[in-house]
Amino acid sequence: MTLMEHLRELRSRLFKACLGLVFGFGIGYWLADRAIVLVQQPVCKVMKSRGRECDFVQLGVADFFMLELKVGLWLGLLITAPWWMYQLWAFIAPGLHRHERKYAYIFISIAAPLFALGAFLAWFALGHGLEYLLPEEDVVHTSLDITRYVNFITTGMLVFGVAFEFPLVAMMLNFAGVLSGRKLLGWWRTVVFIFFAFAAVATPTPDPFTMSGLAVAMSLLYFAAVGVALINDRRKGRNRSVYADVADDEISSLDDYTPEPVAAATSVGGYDPVEAPTPVDGPTPVERPRSLDSRYDDIT
Incomplete structure (x- = not known):
């Protein structure tokens, strides 16, 4: 694949992952109130053990609404994790x-x-x-x-x-x-x-x-x-030595090696002389670059 094809593939995977995240955010926002009540249980347990009421306050006008959106986004990430992780894996796995x-x-x-x-x-x-x-x-x-x-x-x-x-x-x-x-x-x-x-x-x-x-x-x-x-x-x-199987008194096998003589690079020794290199063709002229309108695509 070319660079543009990789970018199109990445754009497609990210778009599909975002669609799944939007769907998960809808479910997470619907479950946000239940999740907030569940998160309140540790402190309410301590309060009730001391014979006190579990009181929570809202300081800003839109604080609780923003909290529901935040909790819904977290739940959406968790619910749709298999989907957006699969999209990421599908982009990386071929390489x-x-x-x-x-x-x-x-x-x-x-x-x-x-x-x-x-x-x-x-x-x-x-x-x-x-x-x-x-x-x-x-x-x-x-x-x-x-x-x-x-x-x-x-x-x-x-x-x-x-x-x-x-x-x-x-x-x-x-x-x-x-x-x-x-x-x-x-x-x-x-x-x-x-x-x-x-x-x-x-x-x-x-x-x-x-x-x-x-x-x-x-x-x-x-x-x-x-x-x-x-x-x-x-x-x-990995921790094993390279010479772990070799005894300490074992001699090297290099004595059995007999080097072969290297003949001179001449025609007398049976070798042909090196031929002269062939000339390289001259460079072709570079085409004039096209305008930006003719090079436009949906990525750049």
């Missing part, structure tokens, strides 16, 4: 080899459950973190802004889900031959420190429980990825 497509299927099938696991851990950790973040009733009366609260929960779920993909990236680099399992294992102290530092910055709550939960989960997944990398290196023989 990959068969083994590259096989690895892509494996990593995609692992990435989705890891993201869901991270989002579930965020839901669980943030729900327990609210018990320490919300003050008692005799200290201050709590009325939460619904927009800021939903952003707080969804941001935590997104951060946890993306963070759970980091060990998968390390495993992909090992399968690509960039990093070895031994090198990944040798970096474990630095990696664990980076995980705790990332969790301290990325988690939306200042409590140590949410941060520790994210960092410990990422560390466990990293060691699992290192184990898979070591097994993959052993299967492919």
Whole structure:
């Protein structure tokens, strides 16, 4: 395919993906109110355990409407994920080899459950973190802004889900031959420190429980990825020395090699002399460029 044909193919795939996203946004907007009520459950559970009402307020006139649109868009992305991911894959897959497509299927099938696991851990950790973040009733009366609260929960779920993909990236680099399992294992102290530092910055709550939960989960997944990398290196023989099958006292076989004499490049030795090169034809004149109107197409 030419460059213009690739651009037309990309435009067609993006248009189909956007149509699916619009359809998913309609369904997501219809389910937005139910999703917002579901997101309210962690804080309402804490409030009811203390004998208090679960109060939410709206500070702006259009805040709740904009929140419904935002939640509907997120739900639309999740609902139509198989469709727009297929459109992206259909554009990329023809340029990959068969083994590259096989690895892509494996990593995609692992990435989705890891993201869901991270989002579930965020839901669980943030729900327990609210018990320490919300003050008692005799200290201050709590009325939460619904927009800021939903952003707080969804941001935590997104951060946890993306963070759970980091060990998968390390495993992909090992399968690509960039990093070895031994090198990944040798970096474990630095990696664990980076995980705790990332969790301290990325988690939306200042409590140590949410941060520790994210960092410990990422560390466990990293060691699992290192184990898979070591097994993959052993299967492919990457850590094996080139002379592993050669004994220390085994002599080289170069003594048995007898070089053949090289004759002179003359007709006497049986070789014909090199012929003189043929002249190259002169360049043809370049045509005058056409105007922009004659070169117009539907891409540019």
